[in-house]
Amino acid sequence: MSFLAVDIGNTRLKWALYADGARPGASPERQGAVFIENIDRLADGDWQHLPAPSAMLGSNVASDAVRRRVEEQMDRWDVAPRWVVPGSEAGGVTNGYDHPTRLGADRWVAVIGARAHARQRGFDGPVLVVMVGTAVTVEALSASGHYLGGLILPGHGIMLRALESGTAGLRVPTGEVRNFPTNTSDALTSGGTYAITGAIERLFRHLQTREGRAPLVLMTGGAGWKVSPALDVPHELIEGLIFDGLLALQHGA
């Protein structure tokens, strides 16, 4: 008996197989990631020798076509694919989005995972959830478990491509993050990084002011390690926050 958690982003599909009954924070028995262009090879590749899961729950922010292609890769298993649809309440979190179903499933699941982490460590204050993937999202969760809303901004790759395509003189290699960049590469890399950390620090202040207490900051996503060293508020990198949210929805926190 096992549980397959799937997180389909705009760049990569991440998956993790857990022992039945695993709770948020548990270590997966197996896990992997594939670029979206390679999802049609999962059944003959990463998933070929995977023991058949007895349950599956996924988050998808790519297209319906991508979701169907992933479901085809699961055909040989006798398991019904289930996908999270954000609603007005789940996993101890209420959804403050104007139209709850329009919130990205990954954002909703990550907030639920973050709530489970906070509770497990006995933290009863507000939580700021940062995901650094194709896009960057920053979410504000109140101490009472109300999702207040959040930010969406371009990730590093999109920012750089936008600048490259909109200018003649910005096609340069990746640089370093510097306080006072003195070449084009460093200026671009620092600009992108500080755009992201600046937005995070701003929502941190909004949440701290509203709640009267410094939020716990949990960061996840494929490019979190790039942003973490430049972020000026105490925070923790958690690799599988979406998986933890899927576990919370599957089994309770």
Ligand SMILES: Nc1ncnc2c1ncn2[C@@H]1O[C@H](COP(=O)(O)OP(=O)(O)O)[C@@H](O)[C@H]1O
């Ligand atoms: N080994 C890696 N493979 C792909 N992307 C990576 C890797 N390490 C870091 N990244 C960065 O992570 C981003 C993708 O993160 P991910 O969380 O998979 O995004 P998404 O959930 O949007 O698919 C890429 O834009 C890239 O900048």
Ligand SMILES: CC(C)(COP(=O)(O)O)[C@@H](O)C(=O)NCCC(=O)O
């Ligand atoms: C903001 C996102 C594009 C992030 O996608 P990702 O970077 O994880 O691939 C995704 O959560 C999404 O499509 N959201 C729907 C719109 C919303 O959340 O308001």
Ligand SMILES: [K+]
């Ligand atoms: K994501």
